[in-house]
Amino acid sequence: MKPIHEYRSVFSLNLLGWLPGLALAALLATPPLRAADASSEAKPVFDETPAQHNMLMQWWRQARFGMFIHWGIYSVPAHAEWYMNNGHVPREKYEQYAKQFDPVKFNADQWAQIAANAGMKYLVITSKHHDGFSMFNSAVTDYNVVKATPWGKDPLKALSQACRRHGVRFAVYYSIMDWHSPYQAAAHPDDTHPTYNPTHFVPGKKDDYIRYMKAQLKELVTQYHPAILWFDGGWMHGWTDADGREIFRYLRSLDPRLIINNRARGCGDYGTPEQHIPANGLPGQDWETCMTINNSWGYNATDDHFKSARRLIRNLIDIASKGGNYLLNVGPTSLGQIPQPEVDRLEAMGAWLKTNGRAIYGTRPGPFTQQPAWGRVTAKADRLYLEVFDWPSDGKLQLPAVPNREVTAAFLLAHPHRSGVSVSQGSDSITVNVPAEAPDSIASVVVLELKPTAR
Ligand code: GLC
Secondary structure, three states: OOOOHHHHHHHHHHOOOOOOOOHHHHHHHOOOOOHHHHOOOOOOOOOOOHHHHHHHHHHHHHHOEEEEEOOOHHHOOOEOOOHHHHOOOOHHHHHHHHHOOOOOOOOHHHHHHHHHHOOOOEEEEEEEOOOOOEOOOOOOOOOEHHHHOOOOOOHHHHHHHHHHHOOOEEEEEEEOOOOOOOOEEOOEOOOOOOEOOOOEEOOOOHHHHHHHHHHHHHHHHHHHOOOEEEEEOOOOEOOOHHHHHHHHHHHHHHOOOOEEEOOOOOOOOEEOOEOOOOEOEOOOOOEEEEEEOOOOOOOEOOOOOOOOHHHHHHHHHHHHHOOOEEEEEEOOOOOOOOOHHHHHHHHHHHHHHHHHHHHOOOOEEOOOOOOOOOEEEEEEOOEEEEEEOOOOOOOEEEEEOOOOEEEEEEEEOOEOOOOOOEEEEOOOEEEEEOOOOOOOOOOEEEEEEEEEOOO
């Protein structure tokens, strides 16, 4: 099997994305383009003013934590979502998995509840992955979950409704590359051993594909009212920045409040670093790190490399301290269940957030240019939240002074009324004296209240 990392490594750079004016970076980072594509300009289209963009992104910036769900008929062979390509499965053979897809244990309320309990504020599910199978009711293809499976139900309908009941915003992923489309051709066609990635348009069929795609996007917007359109697969040959911008415009005409990620190319509301946390965030733009909870997006029966709850909680904190969102993925089985080890980890994250959520939601990065050695810092209004990973053995946390601010109060977020935290302030440093015992073995939050220094 072809290692997926091959694509990932190229692509993760590409995800730094639409950065206005950084056309060069985009060019360097984009997978091999044909000459015609390379010449197209990489200008972001924002019909809105920065103030309108801020309005649009308001809930998203507050949210900080979302659930990614990769679910499709690839859960039947259970080798994750690239199986059709990496296993070199011919189209007709792959189609048979639809006939075996019968997720009798699927319960939309349970999924939405798992997300809500984890403290996740939005959820992004694959409506169509690279394999081209539509996981929603689509009038423009029979290759969809309602018509082509024995199950015959529409999980996006159920999930979009359940999300509303549980206070989680509903959103969809959509792959531009389509290994099943009659309008796209495999990179290396072969009757028995095809390799699809990267596809290209069948000559003369690009317009047909765009028509199909627009029809599906309209169905998604009007049937499920997603808060975000999360594109992927824009590296297929023949898809251009100009195409991305046209799709962006089209979607905004259908729903002006729709947030759109940067992977349709040419523009986008936020950057999407994949499987890593940028060392300094992505200054000047909104961004969201998407990450697997083990090493796979789609369900992979052999992958038990689950990240620890400690790692995941600290990732969320690290991301928030750099001004980003964390989109953490789960890969449900063909029976329709989110694997228990994934649920366990999400529960642990939810428990931490229940006590410490105020240090994450709606925060901005702390004011310091360097991350402290003991942990991370987030800020909100006149508060600093110190997320302490390594509790000090000498009882002292050191911080640089905050220009024009002094500390008026300090306490543990887990025990706001218990004393035991005190502060001494020098002209260029702050020392926070904390109790011997860390309130939380994964990350303890110390709150500092600030006020402007009297002159
Ligand atoms: C990559 C992969 C895809 C996955 C996505 C998530 O683009 O091709 O399988 O859905 O990343 O970010």
